[in-house]
Amino acid sequence: MGIPPMVGMQIAGSISAFRRRYPGVQLKISEFGSLTVQQAVLSGGLDIALRALPIDAELPLNTLELMRHPLCVLPPRSARWLNRTSLTLAELAQHPLLILNEEFSLNRQLMKAFQRQGVMPDIAQRSAQWDFLAAMVQADMGLAILPEPICQRLDKQALLWLPLESEL
Template sequence: MELRALRYFVEVVRQQSFTVAAEQMFVTQPTISKMVKSLEDEIGSPLLLRDGRQMVLTDAGRIVYQRGQDVLAAHAQLQAELNDLGTLGSGEVTIGIPPMGGSLFTPAIAAFRQRYPKIDLKLFEQGSRAIEAALISGELELGGVLLPVDPEMIDVLPVTRQVLWLVARHASRWDDLREVPLAVLAMEPFVFYGESLALNDVVLNACRQAGFAPTIVGRSGHWDFMAALVQAGVGIALLPAPYCRRLDATQFTCRPVVEPEIPWEMAIGWRRNGYLSHAARAWLDVARETLPGQAGSDFMHAPMPDNAEPAASQLADHTPK
């Protein structure tokens, strides 16, 4: 069984799309389709069936998908151990970087490059869910993940814990408030996170807990673009507090969301009981030295204006715009 065909098949199942899988693997869709077909021919049974827009695994497909992940993880570990026979004078390490937490890891990346200039440091830019799956499958050694994750599968080094804040245009009805209950945003149009991002599910669950389903008018995985859409009047957004601190206070109103608070907890994750190369362990050591300072300084709550009201209870009688 060809590993490449197995890898393509696993990616198609993860993404539930031949097109998206091809983009992730940097090949054409016909290549993906051909390799999956060759895998089915070799096994002698179909692995995937289409049910409307969804793909359904056959009995054989479930076995190949489950065992295939183990095979790919074992192959990745074998390759890492063989590559690790050398010293830290050379080699490579790939780090998963989520789009919403990328700036958190910049100090560690810079310090690692300075300390180990001959190690090829590669960045895998995907959402936290894709990074988590890649860690479990063994395709990645280290990556930024949004907590919580399965502690039976992934060990973590916490980086920062923040909460999401409301981001609205300046001179909005939120200006004089210190905090905003999530439920009062029920009728607002939301600029939301991409469906592939773990934060998408976190915010959706919080909205359900507050008793409503959000009206989504746009999606992005990049905080600055989300803020730009808010400034353009497309809708409101919920962003981690540190990014709100970077926004121009003359253009935006940012307030903590409560009832419930929505946590944003970032960590570095690696596969529990998995093999970590010398290069990966070195990067983790650098991260331990550099990231806590970043989390404790730049990534903090933005101060509230002196004229902010102590509570948002007065919003109860307002009709959402």
């Protein structure tokens, strides 16, 4: 089973329950970005994978939505951001952005959303590690865009998160 790193923390309890219920079933977990685990299923390297939707409708894959989470903007906890209640893609394009790298489907979805809005984002850093992106926000390198469950795990004293106003 392929899982992206950010999904692992959300399904750890389910994996544990599965192993207790089916102790004779060997569950091999491969942790890679969404596009990598998708390709592994297509090539036969994995039987199943979890990844963010949507996927290309032309791919010979069956999908089932298991969960849905909003995206959040992660700015530093400073006076500039404390009175904000949300941010738009157009507003984000005016700031250096810290986003997940091209291995993640969220990267592709964000780039398409910026394109649909007719704005060009200023990508300051891409990374496969959400905690590195959060550290870069704390170092005042830019704003990160992450799923809400990830943001909830971060230090609320140093960072805050605001909803992203987008169709994503």
